[in-house]
Amino acid sequence: MxxxxxxxxxxxxxxxxxxxxxxxxxxxxxxxxxGLLGDLVYVELPAVGDSIEAGTxxxxxxxxxxxxxxxxxxxxxxxxxxxxxxxKPETINEDAYGEGWLYVVEASEPDQLNDLLAPDDYAExxxxxxx
Amino acid sequence: xPAKLSPxxxxxxxxxxxxxxRVSVRWPGGRxxxxxxxxxxxxxxxxxxxxxKTILNDSHRALGAKMVDFGGWDMPIHYGSQIEEHHQVRxxxxxxxxxxxxxxxxxxxxxxxxxxxxxxxxxxxxxxxxKALYACMLNDAGGVIDDLIVYWRGDDRYRLVVNASTRDxxxxxxxxxAASFDVQVEERPELSMIAVQGPAARERVLGLLxxxxxxxxxxxxxxxxxxxxxxxxxxxxxxxxGYTGEDGFEVVVPEAHAIALWDALLAAGVKPAGLGARDxxxxxxxxxxxxxxxxxxVSPYEAALGWTVSLDEGRAFNGRDLLEGQKRDxxxxxxxxxxxxxxxxxxxxxxxxxxxGEGEILSGTFSPTLGKAIAFARVPAGDxxxxxxxxxxxxxxxxxxxxxxxxxxxxxx
Numbered sequence: 001m002x003x004x005x006x007x008x009x010x011x012x013x014x015x016x017x018x019x020x021x022x023x024x025x026x027x028x029x030x031x032x033x034x035g036l037l038g039d040l041v042y043v044e045l046p047a048v049g050d051s052i053e054a055g056t057x058x059x060x061x062x063x064x065x066x067x068x069x070x071x072x073x074x075x076x077x078x079x080x081x082x083x084x085x086x087x088k089p090e091t092i093n094e095d096a097y098g099e100g101w102l103y104v105v106e107a108s109e110p111d112q113l114n115d116l117l118a119p120d121d122y123a124e125x126x127x128x129x130x131x
Numbered sequence: 132x133p134a135k136l137s138p139x140x141x142x143x144x145x146x147x148x149x150x151x152x153r154v155s156v157r158w159p160g161g162r163x164x165x166x167x168x169x170x171x172x173x174x175x176x177x178x179x180x181x182x183x184k185t186i187l188n189d190s191h192r193a194l195g196a197k198m199v200d201f202g203g204w205d206m207p208i209h210y211g212s213q214i215e216e217h218h219q220v221r222x223x224x225x226x227x228x229x230x231x232x233x234x235x236x237x238x239x240x241x242x243x244x245x246x247x248x249x250x251x252x253x254x255x256x257x258x259x260x261x262k263a264l265y266a267c268m269l270n271d272a273g274g275v276i277d278d279l280i281v282y283w284r285g286d287d288r289y290r291l292v293v294n295a296s297t298r299d300x301x302x303x304x305x306x307x308x309a310a311s312f313d314v315q316v317e318e319r320p321e322l323s324m325i326a327v328q329g330p331a332a333r334e335r336v337l338g339l340l341x342x343x344x345x346x347x348x349x350x351x352x353x354x355x356x357x358x359x360x361x362x363x364x365x366x367x368x369x370x371x372x373g374y375t376g377e378d379g380f381e382v383v384v385p386e387a388h389a390i391a392l393w394d395a396l397l398a399a400g401v402k403p404a405g406l407g408a409r410d411x412x413x414x415x416x417x418x419x420x421x422x423x424x425x426x427x428x429v430s431p432y433e434a435a436l437g438w439t440v441s442l443d444e445g446r447a448f449n450g451r452d453l454l455e456g457q458k459r460d461x462x463x464x465x466x467x468x469x470x471x472x473x474x475x476x477x478x479x480x481x482x483x484x485x486x487x488g489e490g491e492i493l494s495g496t497f498s499p500t501l502g503k504a505i506a507f508a509r510v511p512a513g514d515x516x517x518x519x520x521x522x523x524x525x526x527x528x529x530x531x532x533x534x535x536x537x538x539x540x541x542x543x544x
Contacts, residue, residue, distance in 0.1 A: 041213040041497040062476045
């Protein structure tokens with residue numbers, strides 16, 4: 001498994017969030033998640049301008065073996081989506097924490113980020129789950 | 132807390148018969164249970180037994196396989212990328228550990244009469260020893276208990292290879308049926324099986340045999356088998372059969388030699404492929420999966436297996452009455468092949484809408500060769516030329532009805 005970047009925060013359900021310099025939040029799924037889903041073949045993303053609510057499904061990733069909901073770590077308005085994934089969903093398998101990002105949101109309640117797991121806590125969670 | 136990044140709730144299963152269980156690919160801790168589509172034929176174990184391992188279990192793990200429970204067996208689903216393994220088999224050669232499948236040897240003075248009754252296909256199509264036949268084993272009502280391959284080994288000796296997930300009920304049924312014949316039934320759990328498949332598969336296997344054995348094996352026609360005694364891998368049973376739509380062999384090898392054969396194949400450039408690739412390969416090849424495409428509530432005619440039914444004169448076989456009726460009047464349902472040109476993946480249980488009524492997706496997957504979703508669906512009988520749609524999460528998506536195989540000799544059809 002690849003290193004977990006230190007600037008990410010995680011949901012227990014394996015989504016990550018990164019607060020960018022402009023205060024916006026980029027969302028993706030963890031490397032652990034892509035590894036278990038297997039080859040991704042289709043991604044359904046929200047539209048720019050959509051309002052999303054923390055804890056609700058706002059995207060779908062489909063691998064050869066399963067369709068999974070991606071839950072929003074924070075509430076807010078979608079300002080950008082990774083359109084490159086339409087043609088190359090496998091980017092998520094190759095670079096889950098980088099080029100495989102899903103969408104960017106302007107957070108309406110940034111405090112929600114405090115409820116997320118720090119990288120070490122997430123790593124610990126994965127480790128516990130291994131037992 | 133409800134699971135997040137969780138599988139969509141399974142689309143309502145509208146079929147009949149036994150529940151099609153889906154083994155979850157357990158996310159550690161069970162937080163995420165991604166629904167695996169290839170293991171729908173897994174039936175619940177009723178004996179409470181531990182998960183079984185093939186002799187190649189450590190080999191799979193050493194190759195980095197992701198292991199899952201498949202019909203009570205701990206099996207490799209992939210070794211990194213299911214799609215790459217799929218392409219490897221279509222383009223060169225891959226191998227599958229299929230030792231979990233059940234090998235049953237039959238002997239005795241009345242084997243042929245017994246098989247005439249047991250199978251919907253006619254054993255009398257086998258004119259020479261070494262030939263094989265694909266057939267359905269039906270219950271008295273014409274429903275499919277299992278599909279299998281029967282090999283004639285010579286004289287009164289036959290070999291069946293049946294599905295792993297249906298082993299217990301198959302053995303019970305075969306045992307009951309055999310009781311009124313002079314037939315001995317012997318399961319062969321000490322035999323392993325490796326399927327080597329792909330355009331280069333045969334030459335790779337032949338390269339591991341001595342000259343005489345390679346000559347014999349190289350001459351095998353499709354759906355024929357050879358028995359080689361005393362090879363460096365023990366006594367081998369090599370059949371030119373498979374479940375991928377590619378040329379290749381299925382090699383039955385004594386468990387004691389299975390690892391050596393596997394390692395020799397690896398050294399010869401054959402790459403391991405998991406059950407995930409096996410599922411996409413067989414669906415592209417238009418091959419049914421028991422438990423998903425047919426079961427005991429479905430007749431062969433409703434599962435596009437009419438070509439395996441032989442209504443040869445004077446042969447009383449299990450389920451014949453129902454098949455005669457469906458042959459005469461038409462079966463109420465049919466199985467069709469579908470391609471979705473829009474993005475997305477067709478999956479088992481999705482609702483299918485036709486002009487004649489609703490049906491459902493049986494096997495459905497993303498086809499790596501076509502780059503789009505393909506599926507079998509069971510729908511009401513009748514013309515489907517006026518269009519078929521699928522309900523995906525509340526959205527109706529048009530589908531193309533196509534003949535299958537979806538892929539033949541590595542090429543889209």
